[in-house]
Structures are given as structure tokens and as C-alpha cells.
Amino acid sequence: xxxxxxxxxxxxxxxxxxxxxxxxxxxxxxxxxxxxxxxxxxxxxxxxxxxxxxxxxxxxxxxxxxxxxxxxxxxxxxxxxxxxxxxxxxxxxxxxxxxxxxx
Amino acid sequence: xxxxxxxxxxxxxxxxxxxxxxxxxxxxxxxxxxxxxxxxxxxxxxxxxxxxxxxxxxxxxxxxxxxxxxxxxxxxxxxxxxxxxxxxxxxxxxxxxxxxxxxxxxxxxxxxxxxxxxxxxxxxxxxxxxxxxxxxxxxxxxxxxxxxxxxx
Numbered sequence: 001x002x003x004x005x006x007x008x009x010x011x012x013x014x015x016x017x018x019x020x021x022x023x024x025x026x027x028x029x030x031x032x033x034x035x036x037x038x039x040x041x042x043x044x045x046x047x048x049x050x051x052x053x054x055x056x057x058x059x060x061x062x063x064x065x066x067x068x069x070x071x072x073x074x075x076x077x078x079x080x081x082x083x084x085x086x087x088x089x090x091x092x093x094x095x096x097x098x099x100x101x102x103x
Numbered sequence: 104x105x106x107x108x109x110x111x112x113x114x115x116x117x118x119x120x121x122x123x124x125x126x127x128x129x130x131x132x133x134x135x136x137x138x139x140x141x142x143x144x145x146x147x148x149x150x151x152x153x154x155x156x157x158x159x160x161x162x163x164x165x166x167x168x169x170x171x172x173x174x175x176x177x178x179x180x181x182x183x184x185x186x187x188x189x190x191x192x193x194x195x196x197x198x199x200x201x202x203x204x205x206x207x208x209x210x211x212x213x214x215x216x217x218x219x220x221x222x223x224x225x226x227x228x229x230x231x232x233x234x235x236x237x238x239x240x241x242x243x244x245x246x247x248x249x250x251x252x253x254x255x
Contacts, residue, residue, distance in 0.1 A: 020104075020106065020137070022106060026106065027106070030106040030107055033107070034139075034140040034141050035140055041228065041230070043140070044109065044140065044141050044143070044186060044226060045186055047226060047228075048143070048186050048188075048226050051225065051226060052189075053186075053188055053189065053222055053225065053226050054186060054187065054188075054189070055146035055187040055188065055189040055190075056187070057146075057149065057179045057180035057184065057187060058149045058150075058153075058179065058180070060149075060172070060173075060175055060176030060179055060180045061169065061172045061173055061176055062173060062176050062180075063169065063170070063173045065170070065173070070170050070173065070174070073169075073170045074122075074123070074168070074170050074171070074174075075123075077166065077168045077170065077171075078122060078123065080166065081165060081166060082164070084164065085122075085159075085164050085165045085166075086122045086125040086126065086128075087125060087126050088159035088162065088164030088165050089118045089121055089122070089125075089155045089156055089159045089165065090115065090118050090119060090125065090126070090155070090237070091159075091164075092154075092155040092156075092158035092159045092162070092164075093114060093115060093118050093151060093152070093154075093155035094115070094238065095158070096151070096154055096155060096158065097209050097211055097212065097238075098209065099209070102158045102161075102162065103158065103161045103162040
């Protein structure tokens with residue numbers, strides 16, 4: 001088992017475990033099982049593929065921005081949006097589900 | 104989000120993560136991050152999300168934003184993407200009709216719950232499925248159908 005990690009990583013994992021009400025050991029064990037699987041639980045994506053339970057994604061646009069560049073672009077865009085814009089997509093989804101007209 | 108569980112992510116949760124000043128954005132983002140590596144949704148969630156974004160643009164409630172589309176691309180098609188359940192199990196329609204007959208739900212809600220009950224449970228094996236949604240009404244129906252629910 002891992003015995004030495006950086007202090008900052010240790011603090012990050014300890015805080016996240018505490019936030020979830022878990023011991024640090026349980027948190028790390030669960031993270032490893034989710035990422036790598038174990039004898040009883042192969043990683044979910046591999047298991048989904050093996051079971052025929054993995055659909056192909058649609059055609060989504062991609063860009064070559066770094067996460068920081070994308071975040072900056074997102075902030076610039078958000079600063080130009082009208083009041084109430086932030087909830088618009090959620091409201092559109094809920095209206096669609098209720099079968100209500102939406103432009 | 105319990106540690107050992109598969110998360111079924113509803114479209115309502117996804118759209119809450121799209122914009123950082125969105126209502127409940129932080130909680131939705133935290134819920135999605137906590138489910139990393141074990142988060143699945145029905146493939147049709149992509150269509151629902153695309154429709155909602157387009158509708159908000161047509162209503163001029165949001166402006167054009169290429170990065171928003173790229174964020175969605177990362178969520179559905181990137182290396183850390185949600186697992187997309189096909190919704191093709193023959194049992195799904197019967198299960199969804201049963202949900203519809205017992206609960207006050209809309210057709211897509213019934214299908215999401217059915218996909219969680221059938222395909223997500225099959226994928227989860229002996230781990231529980233946790234239904235993660237920002238739609239409280241849908242969450243109540245999912246809970247009544249026996250799913251564990253995290254409502255943001």
C-alpha cells in the first residue's frame with residue numbers, strides 16, 4: 001500500500017475523506033477500487049463495455065483550449081449575459097419535460 | 104454520494120453544472136466530481152441537454168458560447184466522460200410503464216428511472232445505484248421506486 005505521498009496530497013485526501021464521513025484508509029481504498037477495480041468489481045467503464053452497456057457519444061464539438069483558457073473564456077462570456085441567464089438552460093429543460101412551449 | 108455506489112446522473116444535474124453562477128452550481132459540480140469514475144446516464148440525456156441549451160439560446164436567455172458546447176463535449180465524449188447507457192434493454196419499456204402507472208411522472212422521467220433500475224443496476228452488480236438529480240419531483244419518484252436519491 002502507498003506509504004508516502006506529498007503533504008499537500010495527504011491533506012487533500014484527508015479533507016475529502018472527512019467531508020464524506022470516511023476514514024482516510026476507506027476513502028483511498030474506494031478510490032482505488034473505482035479507478036482500477038478489484039476481483040469482484042472491474043472498473044465500471046470496462047464492465048459496461050463487456051456487458052454491451054456502453055453507447056457511443058454523439059458528435060460534440062471539441063477545442064484545443066487548456067482548462068484555464070476555457071475557464072477564462074467562460075468568465076468573459078458570463079460577464080456579458082443578461083440577468084437570469086444562468087438558470088435559463090435548467091428552466092428550458094424543465095419546460096421541455098413538462099411539455100410546455102419554449103421558443 | 105455513498106463511497107461504493109454507481110451514480111446515475113440525470114440531465115437536470117448536468118445542466119446545473121454548466122454555468123458557474125447557476126443556482127445550485129456548486130452542489131451539482133461537487134456531486135458530479137464525487138461520482139467520478141462511477142457516473143452513468145442514459146444516452147438520450149445528451150439530446151435533452153442539447154435541446155435545453157438550444158432552447159435557451161433561441162429564447163435569447165443565453166448567448167452563443169463555443170466553450171459551453173466544448174464543456175458538454177468533455178462531459179459526454181471526453182476521456183473523463185459519463186458512461187452512456189444505451190437504453191436498449193428489452194425490459195425497459197415494461198419497467199417504465201410500471202413507473203408511469205404508479206407515480207406522477209412524465210415519460211422521460213419514467214424512462215430515466217427505468218434505465219437506472221435496469222441497466223445501471225446491471226452495471227452496478229452488487230453496489231447500489233444512487234440517482235442524482237436536480238429535479239426534486241423526479242427524485243421523489245425515483246426514491247419511491249426504491250432507488251437511493253441525491254437531490255441537489
